[in-house]
Amino acid sequence: MVLRVDDDVVAIAPLQRRLTLDGTLRLISEYDASGFRYADEASLRWLVDAVLGLRRPLVLTSLLAGSATQLMLRARLRHRPWVRWVHVWTMGPDAVIDATYADPTNSLVSSRRSGDGAAAASPVSSRWVRRRLRKAEQLGRVTFHVDPVEEDASDRFEELVRVEAASWKGRNGSAMIDDASQRETIRRFVSDPEVRAGARLAAMRIDGEPVAMNLVMVRDGRLWTLKDGFDERFASLSPGLLLFLHVLAWAHEQGLTRVELLGRMEAWKRDWGTGRTLHHLRVYPPSRHGTVAFTRDVLDIDKVRRTLRARRYARSGSPTT
Structure with missing residues (x-):
């Protein structure tokens, strides 16, 4: 997502849409823990509101604790009826x-x-x-x-x-x-x-x-x-x-x-x-897409699929697609 003001780019959210029924949005640039790109605080606030306005499940796996993106998301989600799940972990140095x-x-x-x-x-x-x-x-x-x-x-x-x-x-x-x-x-x-x-x-x-x-x-x-x-x-x-x-x-x-x-x-x-402290943030909007994504994550269907693939890999001795 790109936010422009008078044809000037003022904020960027590099998001990838997951090819599933829920259409979860995931931050692409996970190598950079600072999150979204923006010119100033106002641009970041507009960008966060625009991303949340899509009403899609959102996954940000590597947000640096205390970064502007992490703090702005927390502030803009405070009064919204969205389900949030935050896991704090430590990143390599x-x-x-x-x-x-x-x-x-x-x-x-x-x-x-x-x-x-x-x-x-x-x-x-x-x-x-x-x-x-x-x-x-x-x-x-x-x-x-x-x-x-x-x-x-x-x-x-x-x-x-x-x-x-x-x-x-x-x-x-x-x-x-x-x-x-x-x-x-x-x-x-x-x-x-x-x-x-x-x-x-x-x-x-x-x-x-x-x-x-x-x-x-x-x-x-x-x-x-x-x-x-x-x-x-x-x-x-x-x-x-x-x-x-x-x-x-x-x-x-x-x-x-x-x-x-x-x-x-x-x-x-x-x-x-x-290491550096990072937040793994999952956000689920009150919508059909949010319900599907929340159900999937609670049941951890993806983990079941990975386990089955790993078992096939162990039996065959070669990677499976």
Whole structure:
């Protein structure tokens, strides 16, 4: 949704309509926790009122606590008879990229710097990293690449989809291969010429076969992690971490200063800093669409579907569409 005043764009809500009976609207730009784009407070208020005026279920999964969008939604919903469900969770940190990351096999020896500059102890050593690299090299030729996303990158994108499906995300049904809407949204996102200019696909390969992949974005002097996955058959090698260290070395070489570890806070991310509090907001209007969406979410039908897909995946040993 775009709000214009005298042909000037003053506010943008990048929303995707879910292809279901309820037509739920979901924020597309989940990589940016600040929410909607706006010129001033009045523009944000008009935009929020316009979005709510659509009377569609609304899902905003990663709103930074205390952000202008989060506060404005709370204020504009206060006197509306809408059902609200808020889940507060912690997002991964942002961390400084400095010279300690220049050598992927040695960077974990030094202490880490969190987003506020405080040092954090490292859980592994350079010996730990090199040992896993040697184990990987016993299986074949190991290579690491960070490449631009080409205009026709469908084959590389499908590799990312397959690798992610071979991880724990495939088992619990949260991978892109199980969510056509998510998969198509990300595909269209990286196909945009302006976005593609900053997008990078990173891969760790053994004899040419990808065992871990990352989709990252270079923006405003920072590295933003968007999608990642690794093949669980190689879990003992920690391929995801090995690839991430090589991506950080590449980012340092490019002169990037910080890395945004998007997604939920996980144990391994704590070594790069403290997380940020986010709100997962679901809003249901008093309408037919709101009733359908609320019923679906209460029954968690999507979770049942993901579980069934995961069981089929476990039985067949290959991803299912």
